[in-house]
Amino acid sequence: MKEFEYAAAASVDEAVSLLAAHGPRAKILSGGTDILVQLREGLREADLVLDVKRIPELTALEFDSARGLLLGAATPCYRIYEHEQVKRAYPALADAARIIGGWQIQTRASVGGNLCNSSPAADTIPALIAHAAVCHIAGPDGRRSVRAAEFCTAPGKNVLGRGELLVALEFPPPVPRSGARYLRFIPRNEMDIAVAGAGVWVRLDPTGQQIEEARIGLAAVAPTPLEATEVAAWLAGRPATPESFAEAGRMAQAIARPITDMRGTAEYRRHLVAVLTRRALADAVGRARGVG
């Protein structure tokens, strides 16, 4: 590992100008649970490591049941599941935040870092897709916003341009009769990367028997996290029954494009997508009905 400079920006503007000055050899440090490992193992190199945790906007967690949630990009995971209202309003996000590494990791690791690292297997991204999160980005040309579902472009790659950083994630306010769930499969019970993952969100009709609206995000079955729009559209108006969940699982399987690697075979991943989608839907519907 080569020596590098360290700087801690105090504002978004300062961070943007430091990034602009150093170009691609500047690396942003949020919780550091990805970037420090990558620097140490020589997978990435940096001249400047730019800490963004001193920027108040980036460590914010503002929740209002009417306006929704504004989550700073560098806010550590534990603050999500320790916040009673947030945990209830965005249960799939809380599910994901609770399983990243162990609690030591969760006191540092951020959802923004998870998203910007842009691994196809990242645990929070399917939950971000399910909860319809929007990414607020700042850069040399000002600010812009992108749907979380469109953020990742390839393994380790995303829409951030030169000198840009992720400032915050914004989540729509919770709606009645909705529920969400993130489930992943790992061979062990902790300390593993998802072999496959599914994050789902559903809204039920007033009887609680029918799905009115759904969103589904899938992990580790394609070069980027996938938004299963076709499956979600199919679910709208369907009865909230095991048969619907199973069919949705089969549909999710059809759009998966997994690979074989040391974490699992393509065939197995395709199979898991169906299992996880089905199980996550059942749980999300349960949560929407106020059980489980």
Next chain:
Amino acid sequence: MTASAKPAASSSAPQYKVLGTRPIRHDGTDKVTGRAIYAADLHLPGMAYGRVIRSPHAHARIRSIDFSAALALPGVLAVTSAADMPDLKNKFADLGEGRVNLAHLGANCLAQGKVLYRGHAVAAVAAVSPHVAEEAAKLVRIEYEPLPAVTWVLDAMKPNAPLLHDDVFTESMGQLSDKPSNVSRHIHFEQGDVQRGFAQADVVIEREYRTASVHQGYIEPHACTALWNQDGHVTIWTATQGSFSCRQQVAELLELPVSRVTVVPCEIGGGFGGKIPIYLEPVAVLLSRKCGRPVKLTMTRSDVFEGTGPTPGSFVRVKLGATRDGKLVAGEAWLAYDAGAFPGGMIGPGCMCVFSCYEIPHARVDGYDVCLNKPKTAAYRAPGATQAAFACESVIDELAERLNIDPIEFRLKNAAKEGTRRVDGPVYPRIGLVEVLEAARASEHWNTPLAGPWRGRGVAAGYWFNIGLKSSASASVNADGTVTLVEGSTDIGGTRTSVAMQLAETLGIAAEDVRPQVADTDSVGYTDVTGGSRVTFATGLAAYQVGLDIRRQMAERAALLWECDPALVRFEDGVFRTDGRSITFKELAAKLHATGGPVVGRAAVDPEGPTHGFGAHIVDVEVDPDTGKVTILRYTAVQDAGKAVHPSYVEGQMQGGTVQGIGWALNEEYWFDDRGQMRNASFLDYRMPTALDVPMIETIIVEVPNPDHPYGVRGVGETPIVPPPAALANAIYRATGVRLRELPMSPPRVWAALAAAGKSS
């Protein structure tokens, strides 16, 4: 708390004061406060930092090594490669565990001409800081000519397989093959008349089993510091299981007299057999000789996976025949084990262990040691036995089921006992397998019904020899009545305490009154490796004899005080007595200076092994049919310890071995891509069990004293890794109706097997 609070003792068990109690370990404070010095903690003035450059190819010829750019980097102090090693062609050394080809040993530390696995050490640099060394390593230009690689044992045996060595020939029954081969050795054992045996059988079952390479997975990566002093003396501080073995290996490789090398063993963070071979030490010595400074080398976790010994991947075929009433009559086994990059794997013990738990009158075993493009295999806890037991114990389970006999009952009917002749020749003395199986059958676990869908209970037995070998120890009596014990067995499993307890028992003093120390190779007599479950047995025996020596000398002092014949002084319960007079050990210790000076006891032993450790495991699992994931609901390990000197450490060994066996069974594997490159060389993707993956392992200690040890000790460290894969496979079968015959039984594989049987979604 485990279930073993009370070992199942035999009726005439002797009464001990110290043995069987659970004193706090002598090295405990330093370990829990972080004060203990491990090899990577060592810092010496002027120390340089080395870095090993490793092969990116699984198999390649080294065309050239160009150090010029690295040497031009400021702060670089030395570079080395195999060119700096003496020519060791056709030199052999006896390292206590058989003959070792020194050319192979050397070429594993620094590649000679060819690299034989990804991660094979090729060259090294030393620099003023680890960061400079890392940068310099990137500047070393090595040109390779890649060659085809082979990583599966049966492929490596094919006549057209890529050949690793042109100087390795197949040795079979004393004959060498005429052409070089990846198969370095064929072993054959036979007893009785196998054909006739199978003819007597009512049921014959034959199956094939495959296992992946797995790593020992010790938490502490290899590390060492070497100093080539100006007077030519070499000192090495290292993490090793055997300081004398390390000394000899380094001395032989560098052609130095052993007296010119001092090995200082540091605390060791696990070894399980993997820290018996040397890797970094000779490289650090060469670098130190060149730069005149102490040089420290450490491995990363991926270096450890890619560059140090895994245990063999294997293919095993087992055929067993039994009569209708459940008597085994014939057995046949065919085993092919990875040797890794160089000959000399674990096939020998594999062949000896495959049928070691049973009395099989007619049996034949063939085994093959096969070179392929993986790291040179190293010992791993009962090396070679687990693969063999996975096969044999699975077939035994099928036989029991086919014959409608309870699996423990079936094992009891056929269990090896005193007088049973093993297929490789030895006849067992008094052993404890029957008692172990009886304890398993009587256990609360076995007698608690398991209900629920997708659940099943499995059982399997296991054996490991446990060796004897050489140990030395000495002890001096302090004026306050305590004793300082110096021994040479690096302490991996709490052996300082187990050895000290045996001295304390012999002297009739408290365990806390013995202060044990593990010394360097200049400060204690020759001692073989901490391996083969031998330390509590053999070094314990040395400590016992040291105790007798001290007792004899102390009795003479008492006789001097009492002006009587030393032969009339008796020693009982820590008190010296003669007619009407007595003096405690402590009181007498205070009078030594006035009665002739210090008392130092010493002993050097070389007891006959093996001590024969048998175990049986019971496991309950639940299988998720949708994902193939296996959850362990309950686990009980039963084992004959001979005598559990410190029951907590015996339980700890049983639990630790079991957990390693569970990892091997369910998830661990070297995952190679199609170019023979390991792709999961990290603890993230090489999936050892975490604390959340295993339940509390319940333990039942059985004590059938070893007649060849004064306290009956047998050694316990290795046996518990042997049964888990078979026990789990048998449990998965009972849960799902599907037999798995390949390790690991990972979720994708279990799911695929269930799906193929039409049992999964």
